Amino acid sequence: MSAEIRKLAVFVEEVHSEMGQAVSPPTRKAAAVAVIRNPFAGRYVADLQPLFDIGAELGGLLGRKCVEALGISPSQAESYGKAAMVGEDGELEHAAAILHPTMGKPLREAVERGAALVPSSKKRGGPGQVLDIPLGHKDAAYVRSHFDGVEVWLNDSPRPGEIMVAVAVTDSGRPLARVGGLKTNEIEGRDGLR
Incomplete structure (x- = not known):
């Protein structure tokens, strides 16, 4: 089953200054959102395989849109x-079925590698409600400078029979990060933790 997309949106945030301190280069986050028809809205269905397939399709599409919006190569995604x-x-x-079984592999391909788990969140909501996308370093979960998040919302989404699906990618950690943890130059990238 292919996703029936009603709307795509892409957002880019750049932070140039934080607490009066210059952030150079600016930290940047991109989020790509797809609003799709929920093929199982209003009824219980035991086999959610069609949503697994949609997750794989959207993982690659939305990951690539984020990388393109940042104007970076996939290897520069952090x-x-x-x-x-x-x-x-x-x-x-339904949200879990899109996010978990198959979305990770094509998303990792879009950002080149990705040894760490992809942080995720899921919820039920209506038009205009905020969707929080948690962030973590793509290759090492212990990189605290990259524990972050980004919010997205669309004034008309999701409608009752829809699902709003979002992916976020950054080219940096938080601005002025200074709470310790593994540094990006110390990443081994083998086990997803260090």
């Missing part, structure tokens, strides 16, 4: 995350 919000006629498991 952190990533994913999230989904089902409309009121959907089931929370």
Whole structure:
């Protein structure tokens, strides 16, 4: 099953200054959002395989859109995350089915590598509600400078029979990060932790 996309949106945030301190180069985050028809809205379906397939399709599409919006090569992506919000006629498991079984592999291909788990969140909501996308370093979960998040919302999404699916990618960590942890130049990138 292919995703029936009603709307795509891409956002880029750049931070140039924080607490009166210059951030150079600016930290940048991109988020890409797809609003799709929920094929199972309003009814219980035991086999959610079609949503697994949609997750794989959207992982690659949205990951590539983020990398393109940042104007970087896939190898320059540093952190990533994913999230989904089902409309009121959907089931929370519909969001999980899109996010978990198959979305990770094509997203990792879009950002080149990705040894660490992709942070995720899922919720039920309606038009205009905020969807939080958690972020973590793509190759090493212990890089605290990249524990972050980004919010997205669309004034008309998700409608009752829709799912809003989002991916975020950054080319840096938080601005002025200074809480310790593994540094990016210390990453081994083998086990997803260090």
